[in-house]
Amino acid sequence: MDEGNARSRLLVEPEPVAETALEIDLELEDDLSQTEPEVEPQVGAVGRSTFYATTPIFYVNAAPHMGHAYTTILVDVVTRFHRLKGDDTFFLTGTDEHGENIQKAAEAHAKSPQAYADDVSGQFRSTWDRLGIRYDDFIRTTEERHQKVVREVLQRVYDSGDIVYGEYAGLYCVKCERYYTEKELVDGKCPQHEIVPEYRTEANYFFRMEKYRTWLRDLLHEQPELIRPERYRNEVLAMLREPIGDLSISRPRERVPWGIPLPWDEEHVTYVWFDALINYYSALVDRGSVERYWPHVEHFIAKDILKPHGLFWPIMLKAANIPVYQHLNVHGYWLYDERKMSKSLGNVVRPLDLMKKYGNDAFRYFLVRDMSYGLDANFNEPAIAERINADLANDLGNLLNRTLGMLGRYRDGVVPAAVDMEPADLELRQAFTDLPARFTQLFDELHFDRALESVMEAVRRANKYITDTKPWELAKDEASAARLDTVLNTLLEALRCASIMLDPVIPGKAHELRKQLGIRNAPFELANAGQWGLIPPGTKTVPGDPLFPRIDLEALEREIAEPAPDPATELLADSEPELAAELEHKAEITINDFGRLELRVVTVTSAEQHPNADKLLVLTVQLGPESRTVVSGIKAHYQPDDLVGKRLVLVTNLQPVKLRGVESQGMILAAEDDDGQLSLVTLDRDMVDGSEVR
Ligand code: MSP
Numbered sequence: 001m002d003e004g005n006a007r008s009r010l011l012v013e014p015e016p017v018a019e020t021a022l023e024i025d026l027e028l029e030d031d032l033s034q035t036e037p038e039v040e041p042q043v044g045a046v047g048r049s050t051f052y053a054t055t056p057i058f059y060v061n062a063a064p065h066m067g068h069a070y071t072t073i074l075v076d077v078v079t080r081f082h083r084l085k086g087d088d089t090f091f092l093t094g095t096d097e098h099g100e101n102i103q104k105a106a107e108a109h110a111k112s113p114q115a116y117a118d119d120v121s122g123q124f125r126s127t128w129d130r131l132g133i134r135y136d137d138f139i140r141t142t143e144e145r146h147q148k149v150v151r152e153v154l155q156r157v158y159d160s161g162d163i164v165y166g167e168y169a170g171l172y173c174v175k176c177e178r179y180y181t182e183k184e185l186v187d188g189k190c191p192q193h194e195i196v197p198e199y200r201t202e203a204n205y206f207f208r209m210e211k212y213r214t215w216l217r218d219l220l221h222e223q224p225e226l227i228r229p230e231r232y233r234n235e236v237l238a239m240l241r242e243p244i245g246d247l248s249i250s251r252p253r254e255r256v257p258w259g260i261p262l263p264w265d266e267e268h269v270t271y272v273w274f275d276a277l278i279n280y281y282s283a284l285v286d287r288g289s290v291e292r293y294w295p296h297v298e299h300f301i302a303k304d305i306l307k308p309h310g311l312f313w314p315i316m317l318k319a320a321n322i323p324v325y326q327h328l329n330v331h332g333y334w335l336y337d338e339r340k341m342s343k344s345l346g347n348v349v350r351p352l353d354l355m356k357k358y359g360n361d362a363f364r365y366f367l368v369r370d371m372s373y374g375l376d377a378n379f380n381e382p383a384i385a386e387r388i389n390a391d392l393a394n395d396l397g398n399l400l401n402r403t404l405g406m407l408g409r410y411r412d413g414v415v416p417a418a419v420d421m422e423p424a425d426l427e428l429r430q431a432f433t434d435l436p437a438r439f440t441q442l443f444d445e446l447h448f449d450r451a452l453e454s455v456m457e458a459v460r461r462a463n464k465y466i467t468d469t470k471p472w473e474l475a476k477d478e479a480s481a482a483r484l485d486t487v488l489n490t491l492l493e494a495l496r497c498a499s500i501m502l503d504p505v506i507p508g509k510a511h512e513l514r515k516q517l518g519i520r521n522a523p524f525e526l527a528n529a530g531q532w533g534l535i536p537p538g539t540k541t542v543p544g545d546p547l548f549p550r551i552d553l554e555a556l557e558r559e560i561a562e563p564a565p566d567p568a569t570e571l572l573a574d575s576e577p578e579l580a581a582e583l584e585h586k587a588e589i590t591i592n593d594f595g596r597l598e599l600r601v602v603t604v605t606s607a608e609q610h611p612n613a614d615k616l617l618v619l620t621v622q623l624g625p626e627s628r629t630v631v632s633g634i635k636a637h638y639q640p641d642d643l644v645g646k647r648l649v650l651v652t653n654l655q656p657v658k659l660r661g662v663e664s665q666g667m668i669l670a671a672e673d674d675d676g677q678l679s680l681v682t683l684d685r686d687m688v689d690g691s692e693v694r
Contacts, residue, residue, distance in 0.1 A: 059095070095141070097142045146286075166246075228328070232303065358551075392509075396456070
């Protein structure tokens with residue numbers, strides 16, 4: 001394996017999230033720019049370790065909801081934290097696209113499974129992009145790079161004699177796509193989906209899992225942290241106390257054609273879980289990064305999929321002679337108003353609505369702060385608003401406003417040097433410089449909520465320090481000038497340290513905070529959060545808008561009490577197309593106004609990646625005798641090769657504009673839904689290039 005090569009491929013800049021040329025995305029610019037700091041954490045050379053984190057790959061039979069967003073945001077936060085430490089990180093997410101469920105969902109939408117999977121997978125990807133998630137790879141189980149590895153692993157396990165052919169009869173939940181034992185059922189129903197399983201008999205291939213039962217039990221005793229928190233390790237140990245049986249890992253192709261055929265028997269396709277779990281490994285194989293990242297893999301999942309990850313997966317890895325993961329990190333469920341929230345129960349909250357309503361960083365902060373990892377957490381909008389008001393507006397936002405306000409009044413906004421530090425100053429300094437070690441420990445132990453609380457506790461101490469040192473009184477007496485300098489300097493340093501530690505959770509606002517401190521371009525890493533005196537005296541601060549405006553709780557309560565559907569909490573039918581409650585229309589125009597627009601049919605003759613912007617494509621389009629260059633923000637939705645030859649509609653009389661150094665001579669038309677999914681406007685019959693659209 002060429003690790004050097006793999007490295008250079010992997011170290012391509014992570015995709016920025018703020019740039020886009022399509023007007024339709026402009027409304028989001030504010031939100032997304034919050035998550036796009038211009039300065040990256042510095043990479044510290046000393047003690048650099050490696051961190052590879054995964055989310056589950058999500059089923060494509062429903063649009064992304066808040067539960068999916070939680071795991072993905074959390075992995076984004078944890079990966080950003082490791083980047084801040086200077087670690088070599090890799091973050092994988094993706095979609096799970098095979099199996100009976102997807103096949104049925106596609107049928108219900110009168111689409112081919114592939115077209116259907118393309119659609120919904122695109123929704124996941126664009127949702128993560130709009131939430132500023134910095135994944136390094138997005139894997140789809142229908143991609144050849146994945147299927148190839150699945151076939152290789154299957155063949156390896158088959159050759160070793162651990163896969164055998166046989167008959168099976170049992171109770172099968174079609175939603176979970178797995179058999180249940182009588183004991184596992186609750187009132188005769190699947191505990192996840194609350195439906196009665198079907199009795200099925202099938203001739204299938206079986207993976208000899210039972211053979212590895214004692215091996216796994218011993219492993220969980222040797223490595224008690226392998227599955228954490230402990231309650232989930234105990235659950236798996238309880239499963240291992242009784243025979244676990246063998247796992248049916250194929251389905252007759254005749255009945256379920258939508259899957260990966262077994263390499264030695266094409267009449268059977270691979271069971272969806274056997275296929276899906278391998279994604280964590282296949283994504284690395286394709287990039288030549290197995291040696292670099294696999295030994296460090298950390299899976300993050302919710303408790304719903306503990307069994308496949310805690311039981312099937314380690315045994316599959318063992319049978320395939322691949323080292324087992326470092327940790328399986330299992331979290332609880334988000335409940336909505338104390339009720340289980342899941343796509344199959346239909347009470348789904350859309351993450352983009354919450355992000356739009358509360359701001360991306362505040363939404364992330366709430367999710368990380370209000371779930372104690374491993375336990376269920378309850379969610380409702382007043383809870384989000386209260387958390388934002390208490391921690392972000394009152395504690396953090398206020399500290400910044402008060403500090404910069406006083407600095408403006410007493411020192412013209414210029415950072416003074418600290419002179420002699422007194423016990424109160426030293427105490428506050430200590431509270432902050434001790435934090436990175438504590439913060440790191442809490443993060444490593446999955447206590448993300450407590451890690452944030454430890455920073456907020458220090459922030460509250462800084463607010464109290466203002467009350468205790470009374471800078472407004474020091475300002476009245478010229479003899480206290482040096483003392484005032486020290487107090488102001490101490491507060492500014494405290495804010496700088498807080499901004500670094502909070503960076504993984506509120507990257508946009510933490511950047512904004514440093515910008516207001518006048519150090520927007522200063523490099524930073526976690527180690528800097530434990531050092532004092534890094535803001536050069538003489539730095540000019542740049543006060544701006546409050547970081548987190550207070551939310552009017554009463555107005556929110558009124559809004560919630562009103563019967564009109566609230567877009568953030570509207571209940572969605574499972575995978576049904578969403579209908580907006582009401583469309584917002586623009587002001588009326590006359591036919592003459594419309595006539596001022598020139599729209600023409602064009603054919604795309606080439607499509608390439610923009611040289612300076614990861615999210616943009618540069619298209620060359622032909623309209624009759626003319627050809628034009630168009631820069632378009634559709635990269636997340638279309639592969640360049642798929643665009644060549646497409647007939648589209650171009651606004652031809654739009655003033656040219658330079659986008660990241662390339663002139664765009666017009667704009668192609670596309671539709672966008674509420675989830676940010678794009679669809680290009682095309683024609684339903686052949687037309688000559690240059691034909692006018694009116
Ligand atoms: N496709 C499988 C996973 C295969 S991984 C090799 C699957 N997909 S899923 O779309 O159902 O996603 C399940 C995951 O979504 C959970 O494990 C969790 O990460 C997230 N969540 C779904 N609902 C959730 C809540 N209500 N609360 C918290 N997380 C939730 O299972």
